[in-house]
Amino acid sequence: MKLAVAFGANCFFAFMLFSAAASALAEEPAGSLTAAAEKYPENQPRMETKKFGLVIHGGAGTIERTKMTPEKEREYRAGLERALTAGYEILKRAGSSIDATEAAVRVLEDDPHFNAGKGSVFTSAGTNEMDAAIMDGKTLAAGAVASLKHVKNPISLARLVMEKSGHVMIDGEGAEAFAKENGMELVDPKYFFTQERWDALQKIKSAEKSRTSGAGKAFLITDQDRHGTVGAVALDENGNLAAATSTGGTTNKRPGRVGDSPIIGAGTYANNATCAVSATGDGEYFIRASVGHDMSALMEYWGLSLKEAAQTVLDKVAKLGGTGGLIAIDHQGNVTLPFNTAGMYRGYVDPNGKFVLEIYK
Numbered sequence: 001m002k003l004a005v006a007f008g009a010n011c012f013f014a015f016m017l018f019s020a021a022a023s024a025l026a027e028e029p030a031g032s033l034t035a036a037a038e039k040y041p042e043n044q045p046r047m048e049t050k051k052f053g054l055v056i057h058g059g060a061g062t063i064e065r066t067k068m069t070p071e072k073e074r075e076y077r078a079g080l081e082r083a084l085t086a087g088y089e090i091l092k093r094a095g096s097s098i099d100a101t102e103a104a105v106r107v108l109e110d111d112p113h114f115n116a117g118k119g120s121v122f123t124s125a126g127t128n129e130m131d132a133a134i135m136d137g138k139t140l141a142a143g144a145v146a147s148l149k150h151v152k153n154p155i156s157l158a159r160l161v162m163e164k165s166g167h168v169m170i171d172g173e174g175a176e177a178f179a180k181e182n183g184m185e186l187v188d189p190k191y192f193f194t195q196e197r198w199d200a201l202q203k204i205k206s207a208e209k210s211r212t213s214g215a216g217k218a219f220l221i222t223d224q225d226r227h228g229t230v231g232a233v234a235l236d237e238n239g240n241l242a243a244a245t246s247t248g249g250t251t252n253k254r255p256g257r258v259g260d261s262p263i264i265g266a267g268t269y270a271n272n273a274t275c276a277v278s279a280t281g282d283g284e285y286f287i288r289a290s291v292g293h294d295m296s297a298l299m300e301y302w303g304l305s306l307k308e309a310a311q312t313v314l315d316k317v318a319k320l321g322g323t324g325g326l327i328a329i330d331h332q333g334n335v336t337l338p339f340n341t342a343g344m345y346r347g348y349v350d351p352n353g354k355f356v357l358e359i360y361k
């Protein structure tokens, strides 16, 4: 039995038409804009028109306009724009959705404003532990890493796991040894220190102490203090979908705690038959709701539209008590970016090639 497929207008659009180019794509990770420009020269032959699309997020949470300074907002927007540019430059040169999502996420990992890579939050032990995953919708190949302490760009290690390890998920020291074997950039844990994340940890610890001692001192702990994540989903002009997600997890998490981002079918999922999804929010709830795979299954088995499926799974998360959001794109280039928090850092490329960046509801 199929449910009626309603074509919702909100956040949906047919994506840009662009000429297809030869798709001889090399294997090494994309990474930077310079790498993208070298790998995908503008003058590749273009034969037919096809569509592609890209959506990114930089985390959902209590993001209030009144608490944001114009300067800070500019910095967040600039970070999102750089990430969209990195992915878009690859897609418009007929590059793959895997390369585009990896490149976009690497930019966000290098930006201290976002909770991933450089800007990762702290565990209760005052350390940083990062998780990431990437999935190829064409082959259903996936790679995931968890509890990393020294890897500058966890998303690239996730990709390496997908392409070279013969496994889907590797965590901790084993993952870092695999990174080293493959010449990946490792950094001193000090690299991940940011004052803002450290202060958020102290605030949460003080709130906890106050609660357990019965002192009753009030601390305003926002979603922003607690979590955040970055992600990208893309459709390339060969019709292939990909999803990539990277995170520092949740502030004050126990060392060893793993969230939804590296769990294939929870925070990250891609299937050419349906959609590509990257989630952000309270990982425990997104795991319990099997967000990514549930969404794909609703589309594949029940015929729900992208938007209907996304809202259904987000409602399931909310019913369990979880907050957050997700970004998703389907094989036709429709996109949706729902969230149940005050805001979500997010962006996509509109049908005219214009970058749309949004933060608040």
Ligand code: GLY
Pocket: 227, 228, 229, 247, 248, 249, 250, 258, 259, 260, 261, 267, 279, 280, 281, 282, 283, 284
């Ligand atoms: N959504 C990220 C995490 O919970 O780790």
